Amino acid sequence: MLLLIKEGADFRLKDGQGYNIMHLGVHSFNPMIVLYTISLGIPVDEMDSAGHTGLMWACYQGDSTCVNLFLKFGASVNITDHSGLSPLHWAAVKGVTSICVTLLDHGADPKAIDGNGQTISDVALNAKTEKYYKDALYQFGNHIPAESRYSEKLVKTIFAFAPFPMTWLAFGTLTFFPWLIGLPLVVLEIFLINKFILNSVKSHHARFNWNHLPFHAGIFQACAWTIIGTYLYFIIPTNYHLGKTIGAWEAACVISFLISNYYFYKCSMGDPGYLPVTSDLNQAKQLILELVDLGKLHPRQFCTTCLIQKPLRSKHCSICKRCVAKFDHHCPWVYNCVGLKSHRSFMLFLILFVFSALVFLYTTYIYFSTHVNPDDYIEPKYIPCFLSISACAWFQYDSWTLYLALFTIFQCIWVIFLTCFQLYLIAVNFTTNESINHSKYYPPTQESLTTPLTSSSSTTTPSEQQLKSTLGKGLKADFCFKLLLGTKSAPSTQSSKNPFNRGIKNNCIQFWTEAEVNENNQGNWFNTFELSQLTQRHQHHRYSEISGEEV
Numbered sequence: 174m175l176l177l178i179k180e181g182a183d184f185r186l187k188d189g190q191g192y193n194i195m196h197l198g199v200h201s202f203n204p205m206i207v208l209y210t211i212s213l214g215i216p217v218d219e220m221d222s223a224g225h226t227g228l229m230w231a232c233y234q235g236d237s238t239c240v241n242l243f244l245k246f247g248a249s250v251n252i253t254d255h256s257g258l259s260p261l262h263w264a265a266v267k268g269v270t271s272i273c274v275t276l277l278d279h280g281a282d283p284k285a286i287d288g289n290g291q292t293i294s295d296v297a298l299n300a301k302t303e304k305y306y307k308d309a310l311y312q313f314g315n316h317i318p319a320e321s322r323y324s325e326k327l328v329k330t331i332f333a334f335a336p337f338p339m340t341w342l343a344f345g346t347l348t349f350f351p352w353l354i355g356l357p358l359v360v361l362e363i364f365l366i367n368k369f370i371l372n373s374v375k376s377h378h379a380r381f382n383w384n385h386l387p388f389h390a391g392i393f394q395a396c397a398w399t400i401i402g403t404y405l406y407f408i409i410p411t412n413y414h415l416g417k418t419i420g421a422w423e424a425a426c427v428i429s430f431l432i433s434n435y436y437f438y439k440c441s442m443g444d445p446g447y448l449p450v451t452s453d454l455n456q457a458k459q460l461i462l463e464l465v466d467l468g469k470l471h472p473r474q475f476c477t478t479c480l481i482q483k484p485l486r487s488k489h490c491s492i493c494k495r496c497v498a499k500f501d502h503h504c505p506w507v508y509n510c511v512g513l514k515s516h517r518s519f520m521l522f523l524i525l526f527v528f529s530a531l532v533f534l535y536t537t538y539i540y541f542s543t544h545v546n547p548d549d550y551i552e553p554k555y556i557p558c559f560l561s562i563s564a565c566a567w568f569q570y571d572s573w574t575l576y577l578a579l580f581t582i583f584q585c586i587w588v589i590f591l592t593c594f595q596l597y598l599i600a601v602n603f604t605t606n607e608s609i610n611h612s613k614y615y616p617p618t619q620e621s622l623t624t625p626l627t628s629s630s631s632t633t634t635p636s637e638q639q640l641k642s643t644l645g646k647g648l649k650a651d652f653c654f655k656l657l658l659g660t661k662s663a664p665s666t667q668s669s670k671n672p673f674n675r676g677i678k679n680n681c682i683q684f685w686t687e688a689e690v691n692e693n694n695q696g697n698w699f700n701t702f703e704l705s706q707l708t709q710r711h712q713h714h715r716y717s718e719i720s721g722e723e724v
Contacts (some may be wrong), residue, residue: 174194175465175466178213179486180459182713184210184213184215185215187221190221190222190223191222191223192221193215193219193221193222193317194206194210194215195207195211195215195217195219195227196221196225196230197298198210198229198238198239199227199230199231199234199239200230200234202234202236202239204236204238204472205470205471205472205475207239207242207243208242208461208475208477209226209243209462209465209470210466210471211246211458211605212457212458212459212461213462217243217246217247217248218248218252219387222256223253223254223255223256224252224253224255224256225254225262226243226248226249226252227239227243227248228240228243228244228248228249228252228260229254229258229259229260230263231243231652232260232261232263232264232267232269232272232276233263233264233267234267234280235267235268235269235272237269237271237272237275238477240264240272240275240276241275241477241478244275244276245454245480246280246439246454246491247454248260250276250279250280250281251280251281251282251285253256253285253287256286256287256288256289257287257288257289258287258288258296259281259282259285259287259293260275260281261273261277261281261282261283261285261293262285262287262296263297264276264310265293265294265297265300265306266296266297266300266302266303266306267302268297268300268302268305268306269575270305270306270308270309270312271309272445272453273305273306273309273313273470274309274312274313274380277309277310278313278315283313283315289714292305293306293601294307297637311379313380314334314377314378314379317376317377322377323374323377324377325378328374328375328377328381328386329386331374331386331438332371332374332375332386332388332391333387333388333390333391333394334391334486334599335366335370335388335391335395336388336391336394336395336396337391337395337398339362339363339366340392340395340396340399342362343359343362343363344399344573344576344577345664346358346359346362347359347571347572347573347576348576350570352568355458355571356388361421362537364715367671371388382501383505384492384505385492387504387508388641389505389508390441390505390506390507390508392508393437396435396580397430397434397526399577400533400577400581401427401430403574403577404423404426404427404533404536405427406573407540407571407573408423408536408537408540408574409423409615409680411540411544412539412540420674422532422535422536423450423536424530425528425532425695426529426532426533426536427529429525429528429529429532430525430529430533431530432521433521433522433525433526433527435524436518436519436521436522436525437507437526437569438514439518439522440509440511440515440518440519440522441506441508441509442507442509443509443515443518444514444515445483445493445497445499445509445510445511445512445513445514445515446498446499446500446510446512446513446514446698446699447493447495447496447497447498447512447652448479448481448483448487448495448496448497448498448513448699449483450479450480450495450496450606451479451480451481451483454480457480457481458481460481460482461475462667464482469482469702471684476489476496478494478496481496482702483496483702484498484698484699484700484701484702484703485696485698485701485702485703486498486500486604486607486673486698486701487499487500488500488501488606490503490681492510493509493510493544495510497510497512498512498513498514498515498698498699498716499516499604499698500512500514500604500606501519501604501606502604502605503604504519507519507522508613511605513698516684517684517685518594519595519693520595520596520599523588523591523592523595524607525591526588527585527588527589527592528612530581530584530585530588531585533578533645534578534581534582534585537574537575540574541567541571541574541575544564544570545563545567545570546566547563547566567631599680599681599684600680600681601671601674601677601680602671602673602674602675602680602683603671603673603685609673672704
C-alpha cells in the first residue's frame with residue numbers, strides 16, 4: 174500500500190460502493206490503516222454511497238479501537254446517514270455497551286430519531302440488543318440527575334475509606350460473638366454493606382468496576398493500620414507491664430511497618446513512569462507518517478490511545494489510561510501501575526511488609542504463650558471449641574488479636590509468593606507483563622512489523638528477531654503465577670537467551686542501583702525503541718567499565 178502511494182496512486186479514490194481506503198481499513202479491523210489514511214488527509218467524516226462514515230462502520234462492527242481513533246480526530250457523533258441513523262444507532266444495533274458509553278461521553282444524542290421515526294431504543298429492541306443499550310445508559314448515568322450525582326472524587330474517596338469501618342465491624346463481630354455465630358454474621362454484614370451501601374454509591378458512576386476504585390488499597394490500609402494499632406495498644410503495653418517485653422523486635426516491627434507504608438503511598442500516589450501523551454493532532458499525524466516511512470507503524474510499536482510511539486517494554490494500561498515505561502503490572506492493592514519509576518519502591522514495600530508481618534506474628538506468639546495459661550480455659554456451655562486447649566484458651570483470652578494474627582498469616586502466604594516471584598523476575602530481567610504475555614507479544618514466528626502497511630516484505634535484524642522469538646522462554650516459575658492469575662496456558666520451557674538478561678548479578682545490581690531517570694527526568698526505557706539501541710548502551714557501559722579499570 175505504501176509503495177503504491179509513493180508511486181503516485183490516488184489514495185482518495187472510491188470503489189463502486191463509495192468506499193475509500195479508510196472505510197476498507199475499518200472493514201478489515203486495521204486501525205493502523207485508519208491512522209495512516211487520516212494522517213494522509215482523508216476527512217474523518219467522509220461518507221460512502223449510503224452515507225456511512227468510518228465511525229458508523231466502526232460502531233456497527235464493534236471495533237472500539239477504531240471508534241476511539243475517529244473520536245480523537247474529531248469525527249461527528251451526531252452525523253446521520255441517508256436513512257437518518259447516527260453512529261449511536263449503529264452502536265446500539267451491534268450491542269457493544271462500552272462503545273455506546275463512549276459515544277454518549279462525546280455528546281451523542283440518546284434521543285435521536287432516524288428517518289423512520291424510530292428512537293435508538295426502538296432500533297436496539299428490533300435488533301434484540303436492548304439490554305446492552307440500557308446498560309450503556311445506566312453506565313452513562315441517565316438514571317441519576319446530573320445535579321444529584323456524586324462527583325468522581327467523592328465516590329473514590331468513599332471506596333478508599335469504607336474498608337476501615339468494615340474491617341472494625343468484622344473483627345468486632347468475631348470478637349463479641351462465638352465463632353459459630355460470628356462467622357456467618359461477618360459474611361452477612363459484608364454482603365449487606367456491599368449491596369445496599371457500596372453499590373448505591375457506585376451507581377453514581379456505574380461504569381467503574383472494582384479495579385477503577387481504590388477499594389483494594391483501602392482494604393490493605395484498613396487491615397494494616399488495625400493490626401499496628403492493636404500491636405501498639407495491646408501487645409506492647411501488656412508485654413511491658415509484665416516485664417516480658419522484647420523491645421528490639423517490637424521496635425523493628427513498628428519501624429518496618431511505617432517505612433513500608435511510606436513506600437506504599439509512594440507507589441500509590443506517585444508517577445509509575447507515564448509516557449507523555451500527544452495532544453497536538455498535527456504532531457501525531459506527522460509522527461504516524463514518519464513511522465510508516467520507516468515501516469514501524471504497528472500496534473506493538475504505536476499506542477492508538479495516547480498517539481505516541483511506544484518504547485520497548487512499555488504498555489498501555491486500560492485502567493490508568495496511560496502508557497507506562499517498562500510496565501510491570503497494574504496492582505489494585507496500591508491502586509496504581511508498577512513501572513519504571515515505581516518498581517523499586519513496590520519491591521521495598523513488599524519486602525518490608527513481609528518482614529513487619531512476620532515480626533508481628535512472632536511477637537504475637539510470644540504475647541499469647543507468655544500470658545495465657547491453658548489451665549485457665551473455661552469450656553463454653555453451649556458452643557464448644559473444637560481446637561486444642563491452648564488455642565481455645567488463646568481465643569478466650571484475646572480473640573481480637575488472634576483473629577488479626579490469623580488474617581495476617583493468610584495475607585502473608587500470597588504476599589510472600591508474590592515477593593519471591595518478583596525477585597525471580599528481577600534476577601532474570603523480566604517484567605510480569607512480559608512473563609505472562611510473551612507468547613502474545615513475541616511469538617516464535619511472526620510476520621514483519623511492516624506487513625500491515627507495505628506490500629514488500631521486510632527483514633528484521635538478528636538482534637530484533639532474537640527479541641521477538643526468544644523473549645519469555647525459559648521461565649518455569651511463572652506457570653504458578655499464571656495459575657494464580659487465572660490465565661490458561663503456561664509459557665514455553667525451552668531454554669534460550671533473553672536479550673534483556675545481563676546475568677543474575679548484573680540484573681540485580683542494575684535494578685537496585687541504576688537511576689530510575691536521568692537528569693532530564695527520562696530513563697532509558699522512555700526512549701528505547703529498538704533492541705539495537707539497548708545493545709549499543711550495554712557496549713558503551715562495558716567499554717566504560719574496562720577503561721575505568723585500566724585507569
